[in-house]
Amino acid sequence: MTSPDPTATAPATLGIIGAGRIGRAIAVLGRRAGIEVRVAASRPPEQLRADVEAAAPGASAVSVVDAARADIVVLAIPLGRHRQLPPEALAGALVVDAMNYWWELDGARPEFDDPLTSTSETVQAHLAGSRVVKAFGHVSAYALEELARDAGDPERIAMAIAGDDDRDVAAVGALADALGFDPLPAGPLAEGRRFEPGTEVFGADAGVTEAREMLERFWDSQRGRVVARARALSPERGAGGAE
Structure with missing residues (x-):
C-alpha cells in the first residue's frame, strides 16, 4: 500500500447517485467542505429537490446525466x-x-459471490469507460454522519481506497480528507475485496494504523483463505495471497 499523495486536491464538484442514508451523509459532508454537490436518484430532480435541500442545504437535485459530469x-x-x-x-x-453486496437486499447474485473477483471489479466491467475506485462503503452510516473530524484529530478514522490508477486513488483520497477521514490507499481495485462486508475492517470505523493492520490480516481470515484457495485453483488468476 502506498502513502496518500499530499499534492492531490479535493474536487470542485461532487456528483452523488443515490439519495439514501449514505448518499445524504456524503452530500452533507461535501457541502460542509465547500464542494458543489449534485444529487441524483431514480426519482426525477423535481421530485427529489425538497428532500435534497432539507438533508444537505446548498446541494442540488439533478439528473443522473448531470451528476455524472x-x-x-x-x-x-x-x-x-x-x-x-x-x-x-x-x-x-x-x-x-x-x-x-447484501444478499438479503440484492438477492442471491453469483457475480457478487465469486471469490475470484471483487464486487467493484464487477461494477467496473459494467462501467467499462469509467475509472472505478472503491471507497466510502466500509465505514458505517453512523461514521459518515457523526465521526468526520478535522485533519490531525486523534479520533479521525481511516477511509480505505482501492483503485488501479494512482492519480485516481489520490483524488479520492483528497476527497476523503476534505470530508473528514484519513485516506488509506489499499492497492488496486481487486484489493477492494479486503474491505467488503464480512471482512474485519468492514464497519470497524478504525484509525489508520488499526485499519491498515486489519487489511493486512485479510489473507489469514476465513474469507481470505477462500479467495486464496480459489485463486490457486484458477489458471487465469494464479496463486493466492496479497498482490
Whole structure:
C-alpha cells in the first residue's frame, strides 16, 4: 500500500447517485467542505429537490446525466441495481463505488459471490469507460454522519481506497480528507475485496494504523483463505495471497 499523495486536491464538484442514508451523509459532508454537490436518484430532480435541500442545504437535485459530469461521482445505490447505471453517461468519469453486496437486499447474485473477483471489479466491467475506485462503503452510516473530524484529530478514522490508477486513488483520497477521514490507499481495485462486508475492517470505523493492520490480516481470515484457495485453483488468476 502506498502513502496518500499530499499534492492531490479535493474536487470542485461532487456528483452523488443515490439519495439514501449514505448518499445524504456524503452530500452533507461535501457541502460542509465547500464542494458543489449534485444529487441524483431514480426519482426525477423535481421530485427529489425538497428532500435534497432539507438533508444537505446548498446541494442540488439533478439528473443522473448531470451528476455524472461532476469531477468525482459517488455511487450510493443498492449494488443489485448497478446495471441500471448508464455506462454512456458515466464514460470517462472518476467513479467511487460506495456500494456493498447484501444478499438479503440484492438477492442471491453469483457475480457478487465469486471469490475470484471483487464486487467493484464487477461494477467496473459494467462501467467499462469509467475509472472505478472503491471507497466510502466500509465505514458505517453512523461514521459518515457523526465521526468526520478535522485533519490531525486523534479520533479521525481511516477511509480505505482501492483503485488501479494512482492519480485516481489520490483524488479520492483528497476527497476523503476534505470530508473528514484519513485516506488509506489499499492497492488496486481487486484489493477492494479486503474491505467488503464480512471482512474485519468492514464497519470497524478504525484509525489508520488499526485499519491498515486489519487489511493486512485479510489473507489469514476465513474469507481470505477462500479467495486464496480459489485463486490457486484458477489458471487465469494464479496463486493466492496479497498482490
